[in-house]
Amino acid sequence: MRQRLRALSSDRLLLALIAATAGLAVWYATGPSSRTVQVVTAWVFIASMHACLIWITRSFTRTPGLPAPILRFWRAVLVGAIAYLAGDLAQVVLAATQPGLPSAATGGTIRTATLSAGSAWLLLALLASPLGLATRRARLRFWLDVATVMVAAVVVGWYLVAPDRPADLLSAAAPVLTGPVILLLCVFAVAKLTMSGTALFTRACAVIGTTAAAIKAGADLLICDGLDPRRLHWFLAMTIAANAGLTIAARVTQMQLARNPLALDGPRVRRPYSLLPYGAIVVTYGLLTVAIWRNEAATVPIALTGAAISTLLVVLRQLDAFHENAQLLAKLHCSLDQRETLAARLQHQAFHDGLTGLPNRQLYSHRLDAALAAGAPAVVMLIDLDDFKLVNDAHGHAAGDHLLKVIADRMRACVRSSDTVSRIGGDEFAVLLSSLPGDDALEIAARIVREIEAPVPVDGGAARVGASVGIAFARPGPAGHLPDGEALLREADHAMYAVKRDGKGSYAVSPG
Known part of the structure; x- marks a missing residue:
């Protein structure tokens, strides 16, 4: 704030405008005796203020890089100032030749017409300026x-x-x-x-201009019932201050733009309410x-x-x-629903195999740890497809993917809905059985081997693979504690490789 005031106070023209206006207003407030001197001096000063306004706006519109909407508005101000000056000059002639007329002090027909025309032109410029609202x-x-x-x-x-x-x-x-x-x-x-959303002038200009307009309106109120000679000096003082205020407002905007070229550039950030x-x-x-x-x-x-x-x-x-607000709430609810759907989809993708839709290794390990923590009897099976690479080599990877999906469906059909079938690798699967007697678990393993060995139609032919199954039972250790999930998986893995060494296409139980 201090820097702004210091920058404005360094402008000699601005200081001269303020000093001349204040001095003349004080002189009028003291009530000089000669009516002719009062009236002529006032209109000469007002004409000089509008001439200065023309010079300021003319130089302002020559500022390089000025945005088009701002340039158009200040050109309109220039045209309005020219109209004001034309009326002022006519008023000076009227005041000098017929100072006794009431209109010589308050404004004759010509000045009223030019004032109305200039103000209407400024109003049209404001109406035509962009709002910056999309x-x-x-x-x-x-x-x-x-x-x-x-x-x-x-x-x-x-x-x-x-x-x-x-x-x-x-x-x-x-x-x-x-x-x-x-x-x-x-x-x-x-x-x-x-x-x-746009700024055609600075806030300081708006404040000064509005204050000047309020003073002018107050001056007009003094004569709304006719010109009282006792109020003449107050009317002229307020009229001088009001017209000088417009020139000062334009000069302040010019100075602020010179100090900060971006002061009026681009759209302003607008609050959602006023x-x-x-x-x-x-x-x-x-x-x-x-x-x-x-x-x-x-x-x-x-x-x-x-x-x-x-x-x-x-x-x-x-x-x-x-x-x-209702539309925003509807969009918000829709966005929340989409977010929940997306979150559920991402969660499913994070814990399931993209090809077969089976739980992946991470979800399988989580369910295995949960079953062991609950103390329920658990059976772990690791299944490795035998000769799966030959299917890819003979029929292509698309056929291999189709075979994996068919086998996944067959394995799901071999177990209960409470059990878990998981794909943990390329051609490796795992099964988790909970609360199931050992004989039933072995029967399920044998069923899985048979179902996997059944041929799968691919590309007008048939593909056949086998299965090597390793089984591990969760048995309490010497201290009565159940083994952890990784230990059970290692046991099932050892049993599976034992089957492969013995000729594949069967199952084996880890000795524990």
Whole structure:
């Protein structure tokens, strides 16, 4: 913050603008006697401020690398400043030639027209500038929020002007639409800056510009019932401060951009919500409460209408938010379901063989350890397919994969649903039998050997393999403890290789 202030305070033009404005405002506040001097001096100074604004915006638009939306907006500011200057020069002529006319102080027809034209041009530039919002829903929310703020601004402007005027609404509307119109324009600009995803000017510029517009609206309130000579110096002082504020705001933006070229570049990170519309509706209802309490018959209908419109806009905004939340919740539930499905699939893939769908070695070891920990009788079988390599060589790997899947199905059919059949290697399988007598286990082993030896149709022919089965029973050791799973697998492995040495195609039990 200190560095920013130090950088701004080093600009001589900015300091000169502030000093001249403050000095002249103080001079007017003291109430100089000559009306002609007051009026002519004021409009000459205002014209010089707008001429300076033209120079600032012209040099600003020549900044290299300026994004197109920002360049278009500040070119619109340049055009608006030219319109303001044209009206100022006409006003200087009017003030110098006919200083006694009320319009010489407050603004003649030409200046009112150029002021309206320049302000309308700036409003069009703001409306045409990109919002930086990607979706239609985001743009709808933005315009609902801006409309809420603008309704509050119009109601406040009406309240400040209308109470002391006739009940004729059309005649009372004119000051609101001519005097505070610049304030409404700045309110719209700040609302757009705050709630959209792009920045056409810095926040400091927005604050200074809005303050200047508020001062201008306050000055117009002083003359809404006619020009009182006793208030002339205050009106001119506030008008000078307001017009100088616009020039100062532009210079501050130019200085900030010179110090940080990325100050206005690219989209801003936007919060998913804005407090500005809610503050606006609080102001609207607060104004309605004051109008009812003070029994202001001319203001209550306007405040009530503004409150109703603001409420409708906020309700529409909330309905859209509720609909979006419902969609987000549906997507969240769908994502959670997909996540659970994916997690289950990954877990299955982590513990099962991809070809046969049988449990892999890791899951087999886990179930074996669990059975041993429970103290239940367990039987471990290791099955190695005999001559499986010959099938791959003769019929190809696709036929070999088909044979493995058929054998896996046959082995599953040989055991109970509570037992485990696992593929632990290329052509190696394992079986875990729980709570089964030894004779039944041997019968299952013999059945497995027979089923594996049965031919498997492949490519119009038949493939045949054998099986060597090693069996290990979980028997208590000398201390009464059951062996661990790895020890049982080693015993079954030794028994399986004993079968292979004896001619294959059979089973053998580890002596333990």
